[in-house]
Each structure stands twice: as structure tokens, then as C-alpha cells.
Amino acid sequence: MRSVADAVILSWGWRRFLVAFVAGALSALSLAPIHAAPILLLTIPVLVLLLDGAIAPAAHGVRRARPAAAVGWWFGFGYFLAGLWWVGAAFLVDAEAFGWMMPFAVVALPAGLALFFAFGTLIARFLWVESPMRIFALAVGLTTAEWLRGHVLTGFPWNLLGQAAGFTDVTAQAASVVGVYGLTALTLVVAAAPVVLLDAPRRRWTRQAALGIAALLLAADVGYGVLRLAHAGAPGDAVIPDMRVRIVQPAIAQSLKWDPDEAKKTLDTLVELSDLKTGPETLGAISFTHIIWPETAVPFFLTEEPQALSQIGDMLPVGTTLITGAPRVVPGGDGAKQYFNSVYVVDDRGRIVDAYDKAHLVPFGEYLPMEDVLGRIGLKQLVQSVGGFSSGPGLRTLVIPGAIKVGFLICYEIIFPGAATAAEDRPSILINVTNDGWFGATSGPYQHLDQARLRAIEEGIPVLRAANTGISAVVDPYGRVVAQEGLGNRGTVDSTVPSPILATVFSDYGSYFLLTFYLFSAIFIAAGARK
Template identity: 45%
Template sequence: MRFSALADKVILAWGWPKRLIALVAGASGALALPPLDLWPLIVVPMTVAVWLIDGAVGETWRTRFQSAVVAGWWWGFGFFLAGLWWLGAAFLVEADKFAWAMPLGVVALPAFLALFPALGFGFARLIWPHGGGRIFALAVALTLSEYLRGHVLTGFPWNVYGMMLAGQNWIAQFASIAGLYGLTLVAVAIGAAPAVLGTAKPGPARWRIPALALVALCGLLGFGAWRIPTQPVANVSGVKLRLMQPNLPQDAKFNPQNAELILAHYLKLSDRATSPATLGVQDVTHLIWPESAFPFLLGRTPQALSRIAALLPPNTTLITGAARAGETLPGESRPPIYNSVQVVNDEGVVVASYDKVHLVPFGEYLPAFLEKLIRGVGLSEFVSVPGGFAAGERHTPLIVRGLPPAATVICYEAVFPGAVIPEGPRPGYILNLTNDGWFGQTSGPYQHFAQARLRSIEEGLPLVRVANTGISGIVDSYGRVVASLPLGTEGVLDAGLPRSGPVTLYAQLGDAFFAGLVAVFLLLSRIRAA
């Protein structure tokens, strides 16, 4: 089929055939995300998006807007359905309690998230120009809808469209200038550019926008090749890290009856020799365990702290995820429980902590405006903490002896661009402790790792990531994986800490450069060529 005939087929489609085209086109976008990272396939959903909006016709602006919104919803539903199917695994961890509610995560959430691209399609139709300018209009509209998705109702910036290009490390370097949303803007434009070949009149003019997109893509590749040094980044002197990945099944991990077995497993694995020349934990300065490592309150369990102290050599420090109890306030029956990172010295004393600020809705707490309704139908948050976790007051640096200050992010916090760095002096690295064991051997942990890795590129800081079931690893400030443990394996990883890179433009300006790009793209949307 000729390209123009394919375009006509999409543009002229109506009713359920059009919805099916939108659904399949949106779903194809998931192929460009981790773990497949088939980033050239971004052309499919974005090109079809242009033709779907072309076909949103009607006698009034209202009917055209409504037609575009419907197409955008089906397109977005396909994208999120294919990109977030793995959320269903969390409902099977305690299947007796949550399996019946699986459709809420697998279908209802994608249906809700699809409202954002629906708004993007609708806004694009309102400003829809003729010719090649509509490529820039689509890029602006979809990117702004993604920005809203990342901020409304605490935000859910998972699988923002720019992540379709982030798997190619040279291209991903553009995030050091414009962040994830700037990368999204150019990703949508590049992916949508071939659409004009199916609708423009024959002649040289029809190639202008695709040629411009190709030049932009080559520019991104060239910038990335120039920015990334050819040599490895030097390590911080005197730092020897050991990352411990226990790979415990989620159903066993939070069972208090297994507390002794879990701690014994951690202690034994942490002291494992990785070669004939190594002496286990005796060789390291810092031992790091994953998020929510224990089914008990570490700070209130002296026996566990004593056993940890017996493991740690002099001047070796443990950094671990753990639930932490705060002070009971007047009028409250129990203390608030925080999802925290705690630092334990070689004497078994907790000397520092960071409390997670950005909690996972429905996973770690129930939104107040929905809590009565949700509990009324027999649901609760996934974590085994009565009432859910309490949120930390503010994002603070974690100070650990022998290490530069850390920008600490626990699990979900790593997916928020521009929000991983605490106020104050620039930290030396990003520390991400997580537990992706809820999602098993699915694409979810790969997507999470990719998003944490992009934070390194945006901020110019190395990443130290420790996950219960993986992926654990060290990433330098250019997004290069220095060392890692694969998903679904048990083990320890010994590595140094790469030095921080130069302060990036994104770290200095935040989304200001992205906002400027939006203005430029709006001006370019007035182009009528092709």
C-alpha cells in the first residue's frame, strides 16, 4: 500500500475502525520503551496521531474538538494499556486480597491516564494549521498534556513520550539541556514528521519537514557523541561500595514471621566473597541494602542492629531502606510510619535518615478524597502498614561518613524530573533505593531503571541504585551503566562511586529551556510548507 493511501485510510476512518486504528497505533509506542527500546518505532504512533487529528472533521470547532478527543483517548488507552500492563503483577502478590481488583490497575488506570493525550489531541485540533506546521502543533499539544500528567494530582510521569528516545544514550543527552519534557517535545516532532509524506502534494516541498526531522535527529546524535567522554569517569577516592540485591519474593519479604530468615539472608549475602582475592564486606567502605529491607522497625529492634554491627568492620557504614517510626502526636493512637533510608554505623547506631516525601498513591497511602470510598469496597493500600505510610516533610540530603552528600530518592521518587535534588549545595550523587519485587520479571523494573538513569543525565550526577530484585547498578553522570546486577538474580556488586559531572544546563535552569522550546515550536507551527 502506498504511503498516501495509508494516510487516506486513517484520515477517512470513522467509528469503531478509527478507534481500533488509534488503539493499535498507541499500543505500538510501547515497543519503543524498555526493555525493547525499539526507538525508531516512535514514528508509528506519532505519524498516525497526525492523521487521526487530520480526520477529526466537523462543521463546528466543537465537533472537531470532540472527534479529536475521542481519537486521542483511544490512542492513549492503547499506549498506557501496552506500557503499564505489568502493574497487574502487584495485585497477585497477595492474590487473596487484591486479585479481584486487578482490572483497576490494568484497565482503569490506563483509561484514566488516556484523558491526558485526549486533551492533547483536542488542543492540537484547536490550533491545527495546514501543512508541516501541524507537526509542531502536535508536539506542543502532546508535550503539554504530558507535563500536566506529571503534575496533576501529585503527578504520574511514568513512560512520558520522551522515554521512547531515552534508550539511545547519545540521543538521551539532550535531557541535560531540556530535561525529559524537552526531549519529549523533539521526540514527538521527529516521530510525527513522516506524516506529511502521506498527505502533501508531490514535489520537493513535501520533504522539508522530514528532512528537518532527520537533521534534528542527527543533531541529537552528534551532541550526544560530543558530550559523552571517551574515557570512563574517575571514581571518588577512598570509596568502595557494595550493593546487595537479595532477590526475595515479595510475598515472603514483608511477612514478620520471616524476619529472622530475612536478616540472616542479608548478612550472609553481604559478606559473600566475589572473587578469590576478595574478603567480602571487609573490603568495602559502604554496604547498601534496598528499600523497605525489613518486615520490622529497624530503629526499634536492637537485636537486629547488634547483628549488623557484628557484620560491619570498623569504619564501614550500612545504608539501608527501612520503615521508621516517628513520634506519636497528641491525640493519635500510634506513631506515623515513614518509608525511609537509614544509615547505620559500625557500632549499630542509626546516625542519619531520610523519609520518603513523594509516596505512591494507592500503593503506600490512599488519597484522602477517595479513602472512605476505597475502604468501603474492601480495598487498602498495598503496603502492610495500618493506615499507610506518612510522607516526609521535605527532600533533604543524606549525609554519610566518607561519601559526598546524596540526593536520596526512594523508589517512585526517581521518576520525577527536576524533583530529585534537595535544596542547598549540590550533592555528589543520586541514591535510589527501591523494591520492584512487586512487579516480578516484567517490563516495569526495566522502565523504572531507565527513568532513574535519565535523572543522572539531567542532573549530571552519578546514580547508585539498589533494588530488591533488580535492576541494581552504578550509572555515571552521562547515563552510562558502569556495573549492574540483572533483574531476578541474587548477588552483590562491588564498585567505586563515579565523580559528579559538570553542572548541566537543566540543573541550572530547570524547565525554563523547555518552556522556550515550546514557544519556538508554537511559532514553527505557523509554517504552511508541505
């Protein structure tokens, strides 16, 4: 084993980069839908060994650590390529217009995101010590990189390394205290720990200390999860009284979604599923207090289609509310129009009583960054039917019929840790409407659902998720899936609604755990540097 480790440390040139790339790609197996989190116990130690040998002896300053940045980039490129390959499916929905962009997007996105890992390993190498405590240098570097990835240029915290800890309900519970960035730090320390067994015996005390700390963190994570779930009761036991929802999953093909000739058929499908009688206790829409349709379920401007609102009002029984995604248009004073990706709340008379406009838009999907420049070279956003969307004013809590306080998150908005609720008005429910039909039967929808689970745990708030092609689900405040409809199926999710729990440590104190982690890591690294 020592000889294999030495071969990894001493590898150079393309061989070193190939090892880093393969280790990164294998690390993506820890994510949904595979959830092979133990693979990190192999791949992260390989990254540590690569960084052990990633130094330019004759160079100084940043140049001396440049090989470490290269290793980080190749590891990140493998990780993001294997984890985000499914993005290419979106460009095949309208292959004639966007197919040519697919190869570039599938490679360019992972290549750009890998720069964060390069920066993270650069930081790690500057903190590096010839001691088992170097695993904390790696954890500090990559956790910092992941935090930056979630915030720089509007952020893209998809497939954070900490999501691997969500492979079981038990190991995910620590997110209620430390958040997913904290889980990233804990995951890196625990996953890197096996490399310590290969260190020289002369560092025995630091080796024992590093292994002991990693074991303690793992035990704390599992122990906390077991205790928390033991006091939670069975999924679905605690519910909001007198509230029963039907989530409609229409499975409308993305290629047909914005076809004007299909609009009436789409609405008919949604209405039919909403009023579907599925048994003696489910007599259609009358059995539910709230019906939820997905993001842009209605592929037209609802305010300009009175006959559609009339059809919806006829379907809704007295006391039943519809929540649906739909585009919204606002005329401007100069004749220009603004378009929003919105959620409407419609009462039992077919009247729109409130709306929420998506605030965090998807770059290149819903708007084109630097449109004047990028538009000249032929780039354009994927959603072309209504022009570019405008951003809404931000998260807010709405009170819907039934006096239920709801926070709406449209598609992409649910992937941001610590940004799932309005700061001053905590909702009782999070409703996430999305259209994962862009990504077909790939790993993307499974990864998206995992992020919804983590937001529920972080905030202690149940999530009701309506997806066009799936995966629609009801998730309790402990991140447990109470009910769901499979990917690609046409059907409904009929369920009671889990009750929220008290505000979590994370929801009250955010990412302060990271500051504590950095402080203790500095102490451990300094101790490891002592001869």
C-alpha cells in the same frame, strides 16, 4: 502509500478507534525492555493522519474538535495498556486480598492516563493547520499533556514519550540540556516528520522546511550525544577516591517480605550477602566503604530491634557504613503513631546516625487517597503491614560517613524529572533504593531503571540503585550502566563510584527549553497557516 494514508484519514467509528488503539499499543514497543524506538516513525504519523480527519464539520468550538480528543484517548489507552500491564502483578502478591482488584486496576490506570493524551490531541487540533507544520501542533499538544501528567494529582510521569529517546546512550544525552519533557517534544517532531512526505506538492516549501527542521533536531541530538560521550571517557574511569560500594540484591519474594516468621531469615540473608567473599580482591564487607540494602530491606522497625542493630554492627568492619531501607515509626503525643518509608544510615558500631523519610508516596500503594470515601467501597492500599505511610518533609541532602553528600530517592521518587535533588544543596551521589519485587519478571523494573538513567543524565550525578529483586545497578552521570545485577538474581553489585560532573544546563535552568520550543512552534504553525 497515499491510498493507505487516505484510508486512515477517512476511517470512522470503531475502525478509527481501533487504528488509534493499535498505533498507541505499538508505540509502547519504544520503551524498555524492547527499546524499538524507530516504531514511532510509523505510529506517530498514523496519529497525525487520524487527526487530519478528526473533525466534526457541522459542530462548533470544542464539539468540533471532540473527535480529536477521542482519537487521542484511544491512542493513549493502547499506549498505557501495553506499557503498564505489569502493574497487575502487584495485585497477585496477595491474591486473596487484592486479586479481585487486578482487572480493574490494569484497565482503569491506562484509561485515566489516556485522558491526558485526549487533552493533548484536543490542544493539537485547535492549533491544527492544513500544512506540514501541523507536526508542531501535535508536538505542542502531547508535550503539554505529558508535562501535566507529571504534575497533576501528585503526578505520574512513568513512560513519558521522551523516554523512547533513551534507547541509546548517545540519543539520551540531550536530557542534560532539555530534560525528558524536552526529549518528548523533540521525539514527537522527529517521529511525526515522515507524514510530511505524503503532503501535497503545492506545499513544497513548508514540506521542505518541516523535514529540514526535524532532520536538524535529530542531527543535533545525535551530534551532541556523540561529542558529549567522546569527552566523558570510558564508563567508570573517573571515580570518587577511596569509595567502594557493595549493593545487595537479596531477591526476597514479596509474598514473604512482611511475614513476621521470615524477618530473622531476611536479615540473615542480607548480612550474609553483605559479607560475601567473592574473590581474592573482595574479602567481604571489609573490602567496601559503604554497603547499600534496598527499600524496606529490613521488614521491621529497626529502632525497636536492638539485637538486629547489634548483628549489623558485628558485620560492619571499622570504617564501613550501611545504608538500608526500613519502615520508621514515630509515636505521637496523643498515642497515635506515624509511619514512614525511610532510609537509615548506620555506622560501623551499629548506630543510626541519620535518616531520610520518603516524601512522594505512591497513591494506592502506600496510602489511600480519599480514604473515607474509597475505603467504604472496599478499596485499600497494597502495603498493609504497617498501616498507611505518612509523607516526609521533602528532599534533602545528607552527609554520610566519608564526607559524601548524598541525595536519597526511595522507589517512585526517582521518576520525577527536575525533582531529584534538593534545590539548594546539590549532592555528589543519588542513591535510589527500591522494591520492584511487587512486579515480578515483567517490563516494570526495566522501565524503572531507564528512568534512573535519565535522572543521572539530567542532573550530571551518578545513581546507585539497590533493588530487592533487581535491577540493582551503578549508573554514571552520563546514564551509562557501569555494573548491574540481573532481574530476579540474588547477589551483589560491587563497584567503585563514578564521580559527579559539573551541574548540567537542565539542572540549572529546568524546563525553560519548553518555553523556547513553544515559541518557535507558534512561529512555524503560523507560517504554515499562510496560504
